[in-house]
Amino acid sequence: xxxxxxxxxxxxxxxxxxxxxxxxxxxxxxxxxxxxxxxxxxxxxxxxxxxxxxxxxxxxxxxxxxxxxxxxxxxxxxxxxxxxxxxxxxxxxxxxxxxxxxxxxxxxxxxxxxxxxxxxxxxxxxxxxxxxxxxxxxxxxxxxxxxxxxxxxxxxxxxxxxxxxxxxxxxxxxxxxxxxxxxxxxxxxxxxxxxxxxxxxxxxxxxxxxxxxxxxxxxxxxxxxxxxxxxxxxxxxxxxxxxxxxxxxxxxxxxxxxxxxxxxxxxxxxxxxxxxxxxx
Amino acid sequence: xxxxxxxxxxxxxxxxxxxxxxxxxxxxxxxxxxxxxxxxxxxxxxxxxxxxxxxxxxxxxxxxxxxxxxxxxxxxxxxxxxxxxxxxxxxxxxxxxxxxxxxxxxxxxxxxxxxxxxxxxxxxxxxxxxxxxxxxxxxxxxxxxxxxxxxxxxxxxxxxxxxxxxxxxxxxxxxxxxxxxxxxxxxxxxxxxxxxxxxxxxxxxxxxxxxxxxxxxxxxxxxxxxxxxxxxxxxxxxxxxxxxxxxxxxxxxxxxxxxxxxxxxxxxxxxxxxxxxxxxxxxxxxxxxxxxxxxxxxxxxxxxxxxxxxxx
Numbered sequence: 376x377x378x379x380x381x382x383x384x385x386x387x388x389x390x391x392x393x394x395x396x397x398x399x400x401x402x403x404x405x406x407x408x409x410x411x412x413x414x415x416x417x418x419x420x421x422x423x424x425x426x427x428x429x430x431x432x433x434x435x436x437x438x439x440x441x442x443x444x445x446x447x448x449x450x451x452x453x454x455x456x457x458x459x460x461x462x463x464x465x466x467x468x469x470x471x472x473x474x475x476x477x478x479x480x481x482x483x484x485x486x487x488x489x490x491x492x493x494x495x496x497x498x499x500x501x502x503x504x505x506x507x508x509x510x511x512x513x514x515x516x517x518x519x520x521x522x523x524x525x526x527x528x529x530x531x532x533x534x535x536x537x538x539x540x541x542x543x544x545x546x547x548x549x550x551x552x553x554x555x556x557x558x559x560x561x562x563x564x565x566x567x568x569x570x571x572x573x574x575x576x577x578x579x580x581x582x583x584x585x586x587x588x589x590x591x592x593x594x595x596x597x598x599x600x601x602x603x604x605x606x607x608x609x610x611x612x613x614x615x616x617x618x619x620x621x622x623x624x625x626x627x628x629x630x631x632x633x634x635x636x637x638x639x640x641x642x643x644x645x646x647x648x649x650x651x652x653x654x655x
Numbered sequence: 656x657x658x659x660x661x662x663x664x665x666x667x668x669x670x671x672x673x674x675x676x677x678x679x680x681x682x683x684x685x686x687x688x689x690x691x692x693x694x695x696x697x698x699x700x701x702x703x704x705x706x707x708x709x710x711x712x713x714x715x716x717x718x719x720x721x722x723x724x725x726x727x728x729x730x731x732x733x734x735x736x737x738x739x740x741x742x743x744x745x746x747x748x749x750x751x752x753x754x755x756x757x758x759x760x761x762x763x764x765x766x767x768x769x770x771x772x773x774x775x776x777x778x779x780x781x782x783x784x785x786x787x788x789x790x791x792x793x794x795x796x797x798x799x800x801x802x803x804x805x806x807x808x809x810x811x812x813x814x815x816x817x818x819x820x821x822x823x824x825x826x827x828x829x830x831x832x833x834x835x836x837x838x839x840x841x842x843x844x845x846x847x848x849x850x851x852x853x854x855x856x857x858x859x860x861x862x863x864x865x866x867x868x869x870x871x872x873x874x875x876x877x878x879x880x881x882x883x884x885x886x887x888x889x890x891x892x893x894x895x896x897x898x899x900x901x902x903x904x905x906x907x908x909x910x911x912x913x914x915x916x917x918x919x920x921x922x923x924x925x926x927x928x929x930x931x932x933x934x935x936x937x938x939x940x941x942x943x944x945x946x947x948x949x950x951x952x953x954x955x956x957x958x959x960x961x962x963x964x965x966x967x
Contacts, residue, residue, distance in 0.1 A: 383857050383860065384857065386857070386859060386860075387857040387858060387859045387860075390859045391754065391859070393746060394746045394747070394749055394750040394754065395750065395754075396746070397742065397743045397744075397745075397746030397747045397750060398746070398747040398750045398751065398763070400743050400747075400829075401743060401744070401747045401767060401829055401830070401833060402763065402766075402767075404770075404826050404829070405766055405767060405770050405830070407781075407785070408770070408773075408777070408778065408781045408826075409766075409770070411781055411785055412777060412780075412781065459677060460677050460680050460681065463673065463674055463676075463677030463678070463680075464674075464677045464678040464680065464681045466674050466677075467674035467675055467677060467678035468678060470674070471671060471674060471675070476678065476679070476682070477678070479682065480678050480681050480682060483681060483682060483685045484681060486685075486945065486948055486949075487685060487688075489883045489887070489944055489945075489948045490688070490887070490941065490944065490945075491886070491887030491888070491889065491914055491940055491941070491944060492887070492889060493887075493889045493914045493917050493918055493937065493940075494688075494692070494887075494937045494940060494941045494944075495688075497692065497695065497917065497921075497933075497934055497937045498687075498688050498691050498692065500695075500921075501691045501692075501694065501695045501934070502687070502691060521684065521688070524681065524684070528681065552664075552666050552667050553667045553670070554666050554667050554669075554670030554671075555666070557670070558670075575772075578772070579772070581774075582773070582774025582775075582776070582777075583774065584774070584775070584776045584889075584890050585889040585890055585914070585918060588918055588921065588922065589921050589922055592922075609774055609776050609890075612776045612777075612780060613776050613779070613890055613893075613894070616776075616779070616780050616783060616784075616894065617783075617894060624784070627780060628780065631776070631777045631780050634774060634776075634777060635773065635777060638769075638772060638773060638774065639769065642769055642772060
């Protein structure tokens with residue numbers, strides 16, 4: 376064994392140790408963050424927390440039910456706007472490729488995924504809150520829709536791309552018009568991946584707090600009207616966490632737990648769903 | 656042409672028009688975003704012009720606004736975060752791709768990918784309640800022992816500041832960079848790596864001299880993605896970055912990033928020049944993000960052109 380060889384073996388071992396440290400650090404933070412939220416948050420979850428309205432600041436008891444409903448409302452309206460545009464644009468890019476604009480659209484979508492969410496909030500403020508004269512759930516939905524469209528578009532585009540042309544050609548050969556081919560053959564075949572993209576976009580939107588700061592704004596009471604401000608879970612977490620009350624902090628941990636559960640469940644379900652479908 | 660065929664053609668045409676409109680809607684909304692930002696910021700742009708970018712006063716009372724300290728705050732926190740995150744993520748990715756048995760890989764990488772998708776306020780909460788007390792202790796120790804060094808000569812007891820902000824940003828972007836880099840490293844053809852091993856290289860030498868250069872474009876893309884996230888991040892930084900408008904002198908100083916300034920002050924902005932200036936800040940942030948994104952795409956394009964020429 377030459378000295379050179381021993382040196383190289385040592386370098387190999389040293390780097391292995393180095394990388395083991397790196398992965399340990401990564402896993403450490405993973406466990407620390409997830410673990411902390413699970414442990415600190417789970418203890419405060421009870422039926423009242425999930426179904427009651429907030430009580431006056433600092434008093435214990437009460438819940439975040441209005442925020443849970445509010446988040447769902449804002450995301451629902453956002454999805455109604457984002458889904459047609461995202462999937463429709465993806466269909467346009469993929470099924471009518473003779474248009475060069477398809478590449479521009481796709482490029483823009485990829486650039487738009489990098490826009491900071493606070494800037495999207497500013498956009499929604501200028502577009503909706505100013506003309507409407509006040510904060511509203513609808514403004515929040517516009518902000519969420521802007522975040523969701525690029526995600527849905529890109530994943531839908533990839534999903535449509537995977538559909539083999541032979542399926543399209545078989546359908547056209549049978550005399551089915553192009554629009555029915557797309558809606559009746561291509562879309563259903565790619566639906567697992569399409570749905571996954573949509574669910575991911577929804578799950579992403581549910582967790583965004585920054586755009587809500589000056590669009591949906593927040594509300595201490597029940598509100599189902601799109602024209603009024605509404606409480607959303609991520610913004611509530613921020614308000615409670617940065618507030619001075621111990622009780623608020625506990626509630627913030629519990630709300631984080633709820634949000635984390637939603638994200639985890641969504642992720643696991645889409646994974647299982649996708650794996651199940653593509654194994655056929 | 657039969658009546659049925661005419662209907663089919665009409666159906667196709669209508670569908671095409673709808674699809675086209677939906678596609679164009681994306682372009683329209685992108686342009687609308689840019690126009691809206693300029694429109695909202697216009698009052699401030701007219702008053703301060705490009706001096707806004709180098710102005711160091713932000714005084715709502717005397718109505719003078721400038722954004723240099725926040726630009727610096729954003730970039731410093733972003734780059735420190737990147738500097739911390741890159742070795743840890745690439746190291747983790749290499750370990751996962753080459754040193755982990757196949758059955759163990761999904762067990763570790765799946766939770767990491769999960770972590771990449773977690774909303775940022777959860778990171779912010781954890782940082783505020785768990786990380787900041789630890790950083791505070793660390794800062795006090797650093798100041799006591801190395802306070803002569805300008806980077807450690809600051810308000811250590813705050814806990815929040817550049818260091819905390821950078822740390823949580825680093826923690827946030829590590830999962831993203833790791834997950835993408837791992838995928839990229841896994842696409843390196845085994846024949847290349849095995850060729851090196853057959854020539855007598857150690858595993859590390861094979862990785863360092865073959866796998867990493869082969870995948871450097873993709874790794875670069877992953878890093879840029881992380882940087883973009885770090886620069887644009889709002890909630891976590893607002894919670895632990897220390898929200899103060901001042902030129903930073905040390906690592907312990909509290910300082911706004913552009914995003915955290917907008918988040919903190921927008922609802923308090925009482926007159927139109929104030930709001931307009933905040934939107935101007937948003938425009939600058941948007942510009943920086945887009946610039947990084949485009950520059951990265953351009954660099955990737957240049958690098959891959961050169962690379963493909965070599966493969967010929």
